Amino acid sequence: MSTNRGGREIVTLPNLDAVSHEAAERFVSLASAAIGQSGRFTVALAGGSTPERLYKLLAASPYRERVRWNAVHLFFGDERTVPPDDAQSNYRMAKRSLLDAVPEAHVYRMEGEREPHEAAASYDTVLREQFVGQNPPRFDLILLGMGPDGHTASLFPHTDALDVTATFVVANYVAKMDTWRLTLTYPVLNAAAQVLFLVGGADKAPAVREVVQGASNCSEYPSQGVLPSDGTVTFLLDPAAAAQVV
Numbered sequence: 001m002s003t004n005r006g007g008r009e010i011v012t013l014p015n016l017d018a019v020s021h022e023a024a025e026r027f028v029s030l031a032s033a034a035i036g037q038s039g040r041f042t043v044a045l046a047g048g049s050t051p052e053r054l055y056k057l058l059a060a061s062p063y064r065e066r067v068r069w070n071a072v073h074l075f076f077g078d079e080r081t082v083p084p085d086d087a088q089s090n091y092r093m094a095k096r097s098l099l100d101a102v103p104e105a106h107v108y109r110m111e112g113e114r115e116p117h118e119a120a121a122s123y124d125t126v127l128r129e130q131f132v133g134q135n136p137p138r139f140d141l142i143l144l145g146m147g148p149d150g151h152t153a154s155l156f157p158h159t160d161a162l163d164v165t166a167t168f169v170v171a172n173y174v175a176k177m178d179t180w181r182l183t184l185t186y187p188v189l190n191a192a193a194q195v196l197f198l199v200g201g202a203d204k205a206p207a208v209r210e211v212v213q214g215a216s217n218c219s220e221y222p223s224q225g226v227l228p229s230d231g232t233v234t235f236l237l238d239p240a241a242a243a244q245v246v
């Protein structure tokens, strides 16, 4: 079932497997269109656990053969401040589930092992180099997840990164976890042609409700602040995550 709420496409699917297949179909379709139009397909990958199923689908038949991986440029929406071989690394999750299966793709890793502010500045430069003349960079697709607190990428409630507009990437201190994170900022998320949230589980239902139909409150529910000015944002939900959307 698909509806539009305040400029957000809301699609509820039977389960997370169906969410992952829908996301894979959209990935393939968007890739074909982007490569046909500009010769490349630029994607920011989501971290966390939900997208892993999608990445494994894309890494295998039939989806793998439906993408021209040598024209695909894979970036990251955020990263933990850990080395790339750490169990907490978003890069490590993507590498094991997708990147190792598509070596033809161009991959731009956030360097979680570096001093966070240096790593953020370095990735900001990477984006300026890869999206020449685009301020902010316009990704063809940004994949996102959402936490039970409504955070997305590493834009957490009441953190400084929510107010950053001068850079495309920022080091964000998350007090409740006592850790630094690297994250794309709102200007980049909202410049995307297509943003695709993959969200599952009952623990996220309250935040989904607030994001799609609650009062405007991005500092409390940062996912609410993702609303591309010239693009589409779609929430692919399982029934549990969609349960409180009326």
Ligand code: 6PG
Binding pocket: 046, 047, 048, 049, 050, 051, 077, 078, 079, 080, 090, 144, 145, 146, 147, 151, 152, 153, 154
């Ligand atoms: C991260 C992600 C984060 C994630 C949500 C949902 O680095 O953790 O970027 O925004 O998407 O926390 O995570 P799950 O998919 O594991 O529920």
